[in-house]
Amino acid sequence: ETGVTQTPRHLVMGMTNKKSLKCEQHLGHNAMYWYKQSAKKPLELMFVYNFKEQTENNSVPSRFSPECPNSSHLFLHLHTLQPEDSALYLCASSRVRTGGTLNTGELFFGEGSRLTVL
């Protein structure tokens, strides 16, 4: 139990579906992240939210839409995905120093949402 909870753990969707991934952290952290893990590739950072403000979008296609309503919750809205978007999507959180500078970089990850796009 890392204090970061992701739902659903598994999701199968068609290319025309709209679905959302949810992440919740109970650690009192103020930064949250979405990462994508594809087979045999490094973890790819998708989005970063510091103090509920999006501070990074790593050239992610618009079919992925993040939402951070508060510092404890993070969503990833999915629509018109492609089969190559099938991957493990990991949420993480951390404590950011005041001023927005990340501390040492230690992230606490959720267990991931395994997404399959048919």
Added chain:
Amino acid sequence: DQQVKQNSPSLSVQEGRISILNCDYTNSMFDYFLWYKKYPAEGPTFLISISSIKDKNEDGRFTVFLNKSAKHLSLHIVPSQPGDSAVYFCAASGIIQGAQKLVFGQGTRLTINP
């Protein structure tokens, strides 16, 4: 351009022996390095880290070594145990182009054989 590389996708070690996982990085702006461990169907969990001002950090069976001149770090596990079988990710942290970055390697799958 992959800034953090783990060139061995897999490693197999006998129980009780030493496991050595390697990681190379290219950007000298990284100032903090971390190792994460990942079991199947779970998210990565933080294992051990090292600041760039040090060359060694030890925590129980785990030791991380940093060679800044070679831009290389390694994780030593001794003695290796079957429960250490997992994927290990190296990560590097630093201020790159004015923003804090945490960059992961591809991971090395470690298998400890009884």
